[in-house]
Every structure is written in structure tokens, then in C-alpha cells.
Amino acid sequence: MDNLEEILSLDNNGKHVNAAKGSTLQTAGAQSNRAFYVKKGLLRSYTIDSKGKEHIFMFASEGWLIADIESQEFEQAAELFIDCLENSELIIFNRSCFKIANLSVPQLKKNAHLLARRTAVLQRRVIMLMSASAQERYQHFLETFPKLPNRVPQRMIASYLGVTPQALSTIRGRLAKKS
Numbered sequence: 001m002d003n004l005e006e007i008l009s010l011d012n013n014g015k016h017v018n019a020a021k022g023s024t025l026q027t028a029g030a031q032s033n034r035a036f037y038v039k040k041g042l043l044r045s046y047t048i049d050s051k052g053k054e055h056i057f058m059f060a061s062e063g064w065l066i067a068d069i070e071s072q073e074f075e076q077a078a079e080l081f082i083d084c085l086e087n088s089e090l091i092i093f094n095r096s097c098f099k100i101a102n103l104s105v106p107q108l109k110k111n112a113h114l115l116a117r118r119t120a121v122l123q124r125r126v127i128m129l130m131s132a133s134a135q136e137r138y139q140h141f142l143e144t145f146p147k148l149p150n151r152v153p154q155r156m157i158a159s160y161l162g163v164t165p166q167a168l169s170t171i172r173g174r175l176a177k178k179s
Contacts, residue, residue, distance in 0.1 A: 018089055019041070019087070019088045020087055021086050023084045023088075025043070025084065029078065034092050037093065038060050040062060042060070042084070044057075044058070045068070085151070134167055134171055135171045135174065138168065141157065154169070
């Protein structure tokens with residue numbers, strides 16, 4: 001599914017919602033079978049560790065779909081919070097529609113390809129978190145999401161990268177001097 005029409009064809013009961021900046025759409029510990037398609041705005045998913053520190057898993061801007069897939073696939077409580085970083089226009093789907101859809105062989109092939117691409121992106125992120133320097137992770141973030149730095153506070157970018165805000169500030173200063 002790489003366009004809204006295909007997604008809407010699976011669940012014509014998708015609910016159109018305007019959500020205000022700061023709205024929480026999902027909390028950790030809750031059962032959820034919802035997926036959020038972002039028509040306009042910006043969402044994030046994150047977890048909070050036992051020390052109260054936020055760890056951002058992903059950002060979802062226009063055209064992205066976001067959900068706690070692990071929770072839904074294994075029918076367990078959500079681990080992720082999902083909230084709005086900007087006023088957002090969303091379509092909320094019951095994710096079960098993706099499981100029961102009667103897809104044709106070409107649609108299944110296309111979806112398998114899209115899933116493989118998403119998995120490859122996630123694999124790249126995990127490998128970078130394990131082995132790349134903080135500066136390399138930041139440069140990859142800028143290449144992958146060139147417009148996001150103007151829409152997201154630096155502390156959230158730092159959380160996404162797995163560094164402190166101070167470390168990110170140092171990296172940004174170093175890169176500015178090179179330019």
C-alpha cells in the first residue's frame with residue numbers, strides 16, 4: 001500500500017480525524033489495533049524507559065502510516081506511545097483490515113516488496129545504532145529526512161539518534177564549521 005486510495009479500499013470505515021499538537025493517540029500498556037495514516041502533520045512513536053527517558057522509535061509525516069505493529073501482531077499491550085508533534089489530519093484504520101484483505105497476487109507481491117523495503121530501512125537503522133558514530137547517524141538522518149530538522153525539536157532528534165542533546169549540539173557545530 002503506497003497510496004491512500006489503496007489503504008482506503010481495505011477499510012472504508014477509516015475515521016478522518018483532526019488531532020491537535022500534543023494529542024496522545026496511543027499510550028504504552030493499552031491494547032490497540034489502530035494504525036494512523038498522516039494526511040497532514042507530524043506524529044512520533046516512542047517508548048519511555050524505567051528511568052523516565054524517552055526513546056523515539058520513528059517519526060511519521062505526510063503520507064506515512066504509523067502503528068505499534070509488534071503489539072498488534074503478538075496481541076499484547078502496546079509498548080509505544082504515539083502522539084502529535086504538529087496539528088495533524090489523520091485517517092485512523094483498524095489494522096485488522098490489512099490481515100483480512102482479499103488481495104490479488106500482484107498486490108501481495110507489491111506489498112511484500114514494500115515490506116522488504118521497510119525492513120531494510122529498519123535494518124540499516126539498527127546497524128547504524130550499533131556501529132556508526134553519532135555524526136554518521138546524524139548525517140544519515142539528514143539525508144533520509146531532509147525537512148524534519150526544521151519541524152522537530154533538537155532534543156527529539158537526539159533521542160531518535162540515541163545521543164544526548166549536548167552531543168548533537170557538538171556534532172552540529174562541527175558540521176557547521178566544515179561547511
